Amino acid sequence: MKFRMIRFQKFSAFMNMAIDEAIMESIRSGTSLPTIRFYGWSPSAISIGFFQGLLNEVNLDACQQAGVDVVRRLTGGGAVYHDSDGEVTYSILGPVEIFPQKILDSYRVICSDILFALQLLGIQANFEPINDLTVDGKKISGNAQTRRSGVLLQHGTILYKVDVETMFSLLNVSKEKISDKLISSVKKRVTSVDSYSSAPIQDFFEAMEKGFSRDREIIYAEYTAEELSRARQLAEQKYSTNNWIGMR
Amino acid sequence: MSEQIKTGSSIKKIAGGKLVRVDVVYYQKIDCVKITGDFFLHPEELITFIEESLAGAEIPLSEELLVKRVDAVLQDNHATIIGFSPADLISVLMDAVK
Numbered sequence: 068m069k070f071r072m073i074r075f076q077k078f079s080a081f082m083n084m085a086i087d088e089a090i091m092e093s094i095r096s097g098t099s100l101p102t103i104r105f106y107g108w109s110p111s112a113i114s115i116g117f118f119q120g121l122l123n124e125v126n127l128d129a130c131q132q133a134g135v136d137v138v139r140r141l142t143g144g145g146a147v148y149h150d151s152d153g154e155v156t157y158s159i160l161g162p163v164e165i166f167p168q169k170i171l172d173s174y175r176v177i178c179s180d181i182l183f184a185l186q187l188l189g190i191q192a193n194f195e196p197i198n199d200l201t202v203d204g205k206k207i208s209g210n211a212q213t214r215r216s217g218v219l220l221q222h223g224t225i226l227y228k229v230d231v232e233t234m235f236s237l238l239n240v241s242k243e244k245i246s247d248k249l250i251s252s253v254k255k256r257v258t259s260v261d262s263y264s265s266a267p268i269q270d271f272f273e274a275m276e277k278g279f280s281r282d283r284e285i286i287y288a289e290y291t292a293e294e295l296s297r298a299r300q301l302a303e304q305k306y307s308t309n310n311w312i313g314m315r
Numbered sequence: 316m317s318e319q320i321k322t323g324s325s326i327k328k329i330a331g332g333k334l335v336r337v338d339v340v341y342y343q344k345i346d347c348v349k350i351t352g353d354f355f356l357h358p359e360e361l362i363t364f365i366e367e368s369l370a371g372a373e374i375p376l377s378e379e380l381l382v383k384r385v386d387a388v389l390q391d392n393h394a395t396i397i398g399f400s401p402a403d404l405i406s407v408l409m410d411a412v413k
Binding site for chain 2: 116117119120123143211315
C-alpha cells in the first residue's frame, strides 16, 4: 500500500486540526494517497478531546497568559499539552478498509510503529490499551482515532521532553482520574524520550519516519495547494471559532 | 417553580476505561443531560442522540430502562463506545440526580 509521508513542520493548533480534516476530504475524494504526516505546534497549544468540557479541562486564564492556544479535536480522548519544542505529533489517514476493522486492533497496529521507532532509540515502550504508550508505567504517547465517512484518522503525540510544571498549570486534572491510577502526583504519570535517550531530536524524527515506513511503500511529498487552501478555510471558519472550541 | 429545578453533576473514572462526567438539569423528570469526558464514541456526533434519549425520564430513575434507551441508540446507529458501558453511564447519571 502506497502512503504519502509529509515531514515534520510546525503549524498553529487550528491549522493542524484543519489539515487533518482537509486530508480526510482529499482521501475521500480520491485525490490524495493515504497519508502520514509529522508536525509540531507553534505556538504551544492545548488540544481537548471531542467530548471534553472546555472549562472542565483547561485553565483558560493560564493559557491566555502563557500565549498557549486551545483547540478541540475531531477525535475523542483526553486533553493534551503540545509544547512547541517538546513533542512530535503524527497523523495517519487512509480509507478504513486498509486498517483493522476493530478499533482497538487498529490502535494496536498503528501504535506498533511508534513502539518500533522508540526501540530504535533504545526505549522499550509498551502499548497500554486503550490508546496509550508507556515506559516504566509512565505515559510517553497518547493516541486518538476517528472514522468518518470511510476515512480513518489516528493522531497522537510522542513526548520528546516534558515540562510538567507548565503542562499542569494549563490543564485542570481531575482528582478522580489521578486516584484511579493510584499515583499520588500527576507529575509521576508522564515521561519523555529525553529521559531515556540522549538522541538529538533529529534522530527522533528519523526514527518516527522509519517506524511508520515499515511494511508501507512511502512516497515523500508535501501538502497539496488544495489541501492547504481548504485547511486555511477550516481553521478560520471552524477550528478557531468559539462555537467549535466551546462546543461542550 | 424555578426554585424547584435542580442541577446535578457526577464524575467517575471507569476502571480500565475512561473518565465520564454527567451534568443534569431535572425536576420530577430529566430536562437535559450533558455527557463529557475523555472517552471515544464512533460516530462522535451520536453523543447528542444519547443525551436526548435520556431527557424526559421520570425521577426516580429506572436504571434498567435508561440502559435500554442508550443501548437502543447505539444498536440503531451501529455505534461503538470505548471507555465506558451504557450501565456505567447510567450509574454516573443516577449519582448526579441524588
